[in-house]
Each structure stands twice: as C-alpha cells, then as structure tokens.
Amino acid sequence: MVNPHRVHRAASMIDVARRAGVSAQTVSRVVNDRPHVDPATRARVLEALEHLGYRRNPAAVSLATGRYRTIGVVASTLTTHGAVLVLDGMTEEVARHGYSLTLSPLRAPTLGAVSEALTSFAGAGVDAVVLGVESELVRSLPRPLVPGLPVVVVDGAGTTEGPTAESDPAPGLLAAMTHLLDLGHRQVRHLAGPPDSATAARRRELWRGFLTGRGLDVVEPLVTDWSAASGLAAGAELLRTDPAATAVVAANDQVALGLVRACADAGVRVPDDLSVVGFDDVEHAGVAVPRLSTVQHDLREVGRRAVRQLLHDLGVLPQAPPWPVPSAFVPRESTAPPPSPPPSPRAGQQWSNSYPGTPRGSRSRSR
Missing domain, CATH: 3.40.50.2300 (Response regulator)
Structure with a gap:
C-alpha cells in the first residue's frame, strides 16, 4: 500500500545526468548557464531537467560556486520613463538567464548616498552591479567602485570604468x-x-x-x-x-x-x-x-545589454554585447515647414537659460 504521507525525494543532479546520458559536471554547466556545451547536449539536459522537475537549491549553489545569481542595481531615479524602460529590459534579461535583480533606489542622488548603496552591495550577495547615476557622480566615487565585482555604468559617458550601457544619439x-x-x-x-x-x-x-x-x-x-x-x-x-x-x-x-x-x-x-x-x-x-516626431532608441535593449555585459564579465556568456545601441529618427505629425515669413523678435527680447516656476505669457503665430 502506498503511504500517502511519503515525502518524495527531489530529483538530484545525478538523476538528471543519468536521464540525459551525460556527466553531472555537464548538467552543472547547463544549470549554471555556462558556455562551451554542445547545443544538442544542452537540449537533452534541459529536457531531463524539465521531465524530472529538477529545482536548484539557491543556498547550495551559492556555497558551491561562490555565485548568488543576483545583480544589484543602484538607481538614481525611477520617475522618468527612460529609467523605467532600462530597468524593464534588465528584468527581462536576468530572467532569461536564471538571475534576479536587487534594486537599491536612492532617496537623493548624492555622493554619500551612492557610496552607501555600493558599499551595501559589496557584502550583500550580488555578483555584479549596474550603476544608474549621472556621470559627474561616477567620476567622484572612490575606486574600485565595488571591490571584486564587475560594474556597468548607465549614462556613463566620460567615465573610465570600461563599457557603459548607453545608446548613440x-x-x-x-x-x-x-x-x-x-x-x-x-x-x-x-x-x-x-x-x-x-x-x-x-x-x-x-x-x-x-x-x-x-x-x-x-x-x-x-x-x-x-x-x-x-x-x-x-x-x-x-x-x-x-x-x-x-x-x-x-x-x-x-x-x-x-x-x-x-x-x-x-x-x-x-x-x-x-x-x-x-x-x-x-x-x-x-x-x-x-x-x-521623435528620435527612437531602444532603452529596453540598453537594459538587456547591460545585463549581458555583466554576464560576460562573470564568464557566463562568451561574448560581450556591442555598444552603443543605435538610434533613428521617426517623423510624425509634429513637424512641418515653418511659417512664412517667420516673425521677427520684438525689440529688447532675449533668450533666457532659466524659466519661471509657472508658465506665463502667450503668443499667436500664423502663416
């Protein structure tokens, strides 16, 4: 008689190896998304993993590999549409490779706040870091940014940290x-x-x-x-x-x-x-x-490539992604020939590089 309270043993890596006809080491390489596995062999291992319902033990993996399969993200803002799209692309890409994100949003984009966030990641169980702060702050930070961890900087033009996750405008x-x-x-x-x-x-x-x-x-x-x-x-x-x-x-x-x-x-x-x-x-x-009418660039792709860059730096992916992500112009309805003749500025009017807190004034123009 079958005992309904019997606890079934979870499938092990050895069980997967036996079903796929490969070594446990090969299964480990597939599970940890390592390169240099024959595509047909990888497919057999993935089928065996799915059939046996194999589930990795995150704590055991971390102990065995020294990896947490987690990428930390320091974000100076999540209020702009662009920042959200980059984060969405990163979320999509880490999921594809069995990784996760740990987000550290900044209350204020100050040097102290960024330094504190990076210091917390140094011992917080992450394998790499995406630093999404302005370049002026990055240049002021002590080096290395996070000792022992690869870092990719978003919006990092002018920095010397290696590849930066950006598009070409x-x-x-x-x-x-x-x-x-x-x-x-x-x-x-x-x-x-x-x-x-x-x-x-x-x-x-x-x-x-x-x-x-x-x-x-x-x-x-x-x-x-x-x-x-x-x-x-x-x-x-x-x-x-x-x-x-x-x-x-x-x-x-x-x-x-x-x-x-x-x-x-x-x-x-x-x-x-x-x-x-x-x-x-x-x-x-x-x-x-x-x-x-607007300049189109794929900010989700910026986020995806940022993750792929870090996975390459970690030895998970064999190739680094190309930088930067290109842009293109999309003409729509908000551009047309100018009025003819254009109006002349009134005497005494000058362009200002500041603006008031509330809009005021108006003008009317016609062809």
Whole structure:
C-alpha cells in the first residue's frame, strides 16, 4: 500500500545526468548557464531537467560556486520613463538567464548616498552591479567602485570604468536636425536636460555642432529636468521670449509633450506655428495630438545589454554585447515647414537659460 504521507525525494543532479546520458559536471554547466556545451547536449539536459522537475537549491549553489545569481542595481531615479524602460529590459534579461535583480533606489542622488548603496552591495550577495547615476557622480566615487565585482555604468559617458550601457544619439538626432532644415527651418532651439547628465550633454553638443557646422544661430538652450512639467514651464518661457523660433528639439519626449501643452495654452499651433521633436519614442509619443516626431532608441535593449555585459564579465556568456545601441529618427505629425515669413523678435527680447516656476505669457503665430 502506498503511504500517502511519503515525502518524495527531489530529483538530484545525478538523476538528471543519468536521464540525459551525460556527466553531472555537464548538467552543472547547463544549470549554471555556462558556455562551451554542445547545443544538442544542452537540449537533452534541459529536457531531463524539465521531465524530472529538477529545482536548484539557491543556498547550495551559492556555497558551491561562490555565485548568488543576483545583480544589484543602484538607481538614481525611477520617475522618468527612460529609467523605467532600462530597468524593464534588465528584468527581462536576468530572467532569461536564471538571475534576479536587487534594486537599491536612492532617496537623493548624492555622493554619500551612492557610496552607501555600493558599499551595501559589496557584502550583500550580488555578483555584479549596474550603476544608474549621472556621470559627474561616477567620476567622484572612490575606486574600485565595488571591490571584486564587475560594474556597468548607465549614462556613463566620460567615465573610465570600461563599457557603459548607453545608446548613440547621433544617428537619430542628426537625422532629425536634417529633417528640420530640409523643411526650411533656420531657427531651431533646444530644451536641454539637466546640466549634470552625460546623456543631456551629448544631445546638447550634437544639436549645437549641427547648427554651428551650417552657419546657423546657436541660442543657449533652456534647461529642464526631463519631466513634462519642466517642459511645460520651459516651453511657456520659450514662447514668451523667443518668437523667432520655428522649431524646437526637446531633451526627451516628456519635455516635448510639456512643450506641446504650453503651445496649446498659448494658442500656438503645432506644427503650423512651431515644429517639435522629442527623444526616446515613448508610447505616448505615437498617440499624442499631434503625434510626436521623435528620435527612437531602444532603452529596453540598453537594459538587456547591460545585463549581458555583466554576464560576460562573470564568464557566463562568451561574448560581450556591442555598444552603443543605435538610434533613428521617426517623423510624425509634429513637424512641418515653418511659417512664412517667420516673425521677427520684438525689440529688447532675449533668450533666457532659466524659466519661471509657472508658465506665463502667450503668443499667436500664423502663416
């Protein structure tokens, strides 16, 4: 008679090896996602694992391999759409390889807070770290960032930590600028991201270099904090102080959508009176009114490649991913030829590099 209270022994690695006709060492390599296993052999082992219901003991694996199969993430913000997409890509990729994420969000992106987060990871059972903070902070941190652990920096342009998880804004942004000039625009302004962001600095340099290379006026950009609210405020200031502008390239789509709202509040038509280009190609960009022309880059792919880079550094994957992730321009409804003739600035008006806390002023433009 079968004892209903009998506890069945869990399948062991040896059981899996016997069923697959391989050594226990080969099973171990497959279970731990190691390279240099013949694809047909790997398939047999995976079938045996599934058939026998093999489940790894995380504590035993950590003791045997010195690995925790966990990647730590230090995040300076989770409030921007871009940061969420990068994290989503990392979550997707670690799951594919049987790893997990441990997230350490910062209450404030200060040097002390980042140092504390990295120190906590040094003894907290993680195998590698993704550092998602601005480059200025990274350059100020003591070296090594996390002793004994590989680190990949997101938004790390200008750092010397090896590979940085980033996209290349040049192809898409230069195509967007060419698009605006082909439409006839000669007064292309910029709403820039935060001054301490390497990402914002790179986009600002590309915008400036493009205009300078074609002998066009470069007016100092207004500064935003990546949010739609800051785009709304900066947009209101732009409309009030710079009626000569016929096109604006925004730091990201959220800032661009805030600018579009400022235009609606001021009775300025997009794109009839002002063309607007964003950056990121977030979901809302394709359903906004008007649909937003933008620079598209795959931020989820940035997150996926960041994980693959760390797994390569750990010896799990044989090849490192290519960097950076490319970008492309997506023209939609928010860009059109400029008004003809464009209005001239009123006497005494100047561009400002700051903006008030609340939008004020308006302008109306017509063809």
